[in-house]
Amino acid sequence: xxxxxxxxxxxxxxxxxxxxxxxxxxxxxxxxxxxxxxxxxxxxxxxxxxxxxxxxxxxxxxxxxxxxxxxxxxxxxxxxxxxxxxxxxxxxxxxxxxxxxxxxxxxxxxxxxxxxxxxxxxxxxxxxxxxxxxxxxxxxxxxxxxxxxxxxxxxxxxxxxxxxxxxxxxxxxxxxxxxxxxxxxxxxxxxxxxxxxxxxxxxxxxxxxxxxxxxxxxxxxxxxxxxxxxxxxxxxxxxxxxxxxxxxxxxxxxxxxxxxxxxxxxxxxxxxxxxxxxxxxxxxxxxxxxxxxxxxxxxxxxxxxxxxxxxxxxxxxxxxxxxxxxxxxxxxxxxxxxxxxxxxxxxxxxxxxxx
Numbered sequence: 001x002x003x004x005x006x007x008x009x010x011x012x013x014x015x016x017x018x019x020x021x022x023x024x025x026x027x028x029x030x031x032x033x034x035x036x037x038x039x040x041x042x043x044x045x046x047x048x049x050x051x052x053x054x055x056x057x058x059x060x061x062x063x064x065x066x067x068x069x070x071x072x073x074x075x076x077x078x079x080x081x082x083x084x085x086x087x088x089x090x091x092x093x094x095x096x097x098x099x100x101x102x103x104x105x106x107x108x109x110x111x112x113x114x115x116x117x118x119x120x121x122x123x124x125x126x127x128x129x130x131x132x133x134x135x136x137x138x139x140x141x142x143x144x145x146x147x148x149x150x151x152x153x154x155x156x157x158x159x160x161x162x163x164x165x166x167x168x169x170x171x172x173x174x175x176x177x178x179x180x181x182x183x184x185x186x187x188x189x190x191x192x193x194x195x196x197x198x199x200x201x202x203x204x205x206x207x208x209x210x211x212x213x214x215x216x217x218x219x220x221x222x223x224x225x226x227x228x229x230x231x232x233x234x235x236x237x238x239x240x241x242x243x244x245x246x247x248x249x250x251x252x253x254x255x256x257x258x259x260x261x262x263x264x265x266x267x268x269x270x271x272x273x274x275x276x277x278x279x280x281x282x283x284x285x286x287x288x289x290x291x292x293x294x295x296x297x298x299x300x301x302x303x304x305x306x307x308x309x310x311x312x313x314x315x316x317x318x319x320x321x322x323x324x325x326x327x328x329x330x331x332x333x334x335x336x337x338x339x340x341x342x343x344x345x346x347x348x349x350x351x352x353x354x355x
Contacts, residue, residue, distance in 0.1 A: 064108025256324025
């Protein structure tokens, strides 16, 4: 039985990855941060009581900024495979907490690599890199050889994480890979991320509107509607992570769909599914440069504005376009995305409607 260690196991990707590895017969060990409130809801499907014999899921308290806890866990578990997913992963928030983002996303990776070098150098290591490293894109689409130009503290911290992983691969002969994953979403996405935020709020507005009891005191507030992203389905991406560590040699891979869609397109499709009859109208708020915003979102079915622009959601430096080329992963790993953009959004909307 192989042993896998997952940092960030309570997150969207971590929970899907844990399920995948358990299905493949792994013994799974996960690191969680200590909290006074429960933060393991995504693991409810696979959680096993510590008192049960022959269990295959083990959880440990630790934190990426605490090198001693990471070192102790790696020494104790001695994993065959290590998946490093833990991060402060909200791009807009990274501008508010740049130091913390750097400590977790950059130095946290170093803490883990050092622990593996000392205690489990034969462990295969996956590092969760991000398309945000491309930032101000230098070519379209972006691939493994595209130069990086990060535009946020998150992207900069992840760039250090990417390069320190390559350095340990070359300096210490570790099987260490970077998965450069473009945006991947699911019904388990955190509520503050734009796809889930849009779905949750518009479902709420739609349901209240059906009851004829909703007046939009708090519409959906958003920032840049025209930012374009490459959105895929998270469960398929964790399969790609696993395949990277089964490859015969350590290499870095882009996982993406090769399609790009704007936040506006995503909103319009959610509204279409919910039959909100969305109409964009001229608005009166001003953006971060003091210019009047062009529009607000008005629901003809509800009879009021349901979407407004709030300048606080603009990033100080924006990433306008991301779209990836996954041809290397397809050729060498046999990986390719199956869930299209509209299917992904439909999955998220239908799941929220069931709650």
